[in-house]
Amino acid sequence: MLAHISAEDLRRIYLDFPIASCVIGRDGRVLAHNREFADVVPTPGGDVAGRYVADVFGAIVMEAAERTFGAFDQGAQEPQQEIGLFGRVFIVAVRPLRDAAGAVTAICAALTEITEQKRLETRLESANRELQAANRRLAEAASTDALTGLWNRHALEELLPREILRCRREKAPLSVLLVDIDDFKKYNDRYGHLAGDDTLHAVAQVMEGVLRRPGDMIARFGGEEFIVVLPGTAAAGAIKVAESLHKAVEALDIEHASIPGARLSISVGAACLSLIPPNTALDEIRSVLIERADQALYAVKAEGGRGIRLHWDGGSLPSSDGQLLPAR
Structure with missing residues (x-):
């Protein structure tokens, strides 16, 4: 069925896909990204194509990308990771892009935002701590x-x-x-x-x-x-x-x-x-x-x-x- 979808169609699908996604090359540059990803990066126009990951996201993200390349080179899989970017929180899933010989030439990263969920979790954890403290105080009051x-x-x-x-x-x-x-x-x-x-x-x-x-x-x-x-x-x-x-x-x-x-x-x-x-x-x-x-x-x-x-x-x-x- 994919044979009936042109390269241009695939490009449009990628650009309009509702999950932020980017492609990172082995040299540490962002090779491509979709429109959703552009909203993640607080830069004029949101276009970071051609820029180094370290310059856009910092050294920690660059180190993570290098580790990911190393894992894929060894034939391993990388689990999803939670990462904070620009005051927001994302779950990042990565997949290797390989050439005809099977060598990893780039990685594709998809970012799903969970900022609101994390805020709710934080509030829930805080509420649970307060409840536990209140229960301890009640238990102490009942025994004191x-x-x-x-x-x-x-x-x-x-x-x-x-x-x-x-x-x-x-x-x-x-x-x-x-x-x-x-x-x-x-x-x-x-x-x-x-x-x-x-x-x-x-x-x-x-x-x-x-x-x-x-x-x-x-x-x-x-x-x-x-x-x-x-x-x-x-x-x-x-x-x-x-x-x-x-x-x-x-x-x-x-x-x-x-x-x-x-x-x-x-x-x-x-x-x-x-x-x-x-x-x-x-x-x-x-x-x-x-x-x-x-x-x-x-x-x-x-x-x-x-x-x-x-x-x-x-x-x-x-x-x-x-x-x-x-x-x-």
């Missing part, structure tokens, strides 16, 4: 106590089972501390709830600063009570952390005229499992740790507060008659 900036109970319910599993897998101990601000109701009654909120935040931040290891966590457990989870920490280490919490809160030197000593203080109850039982449900382990720490905290409060007490498990899951030991 607004007043203290610590983890909240929701986060604790997710993180504590994870740490129990990890300690079980690594055959490592796990300790939990329950911390209560002594006579905080009296503090609120005397100084007001705004001052109470400021104090809660200050205590929370200074206790968080005590925790050094990445796996340690502190969460607001409710009201003026906090919980500290110490993976890989045995009883002696838990007591040391509790003592550090005490010192950090005392160093705040917050007046509390309604209690003996006239300075804000905390009470700490501790519980430790030196080995996580392999066949015990996570909920049961969680409950045992928190209940034992709560029992130890209750004993401290019953003696007037300002102390530390440990509920030791003896190396296994504690029974209901676990011994309360005084703080060192």
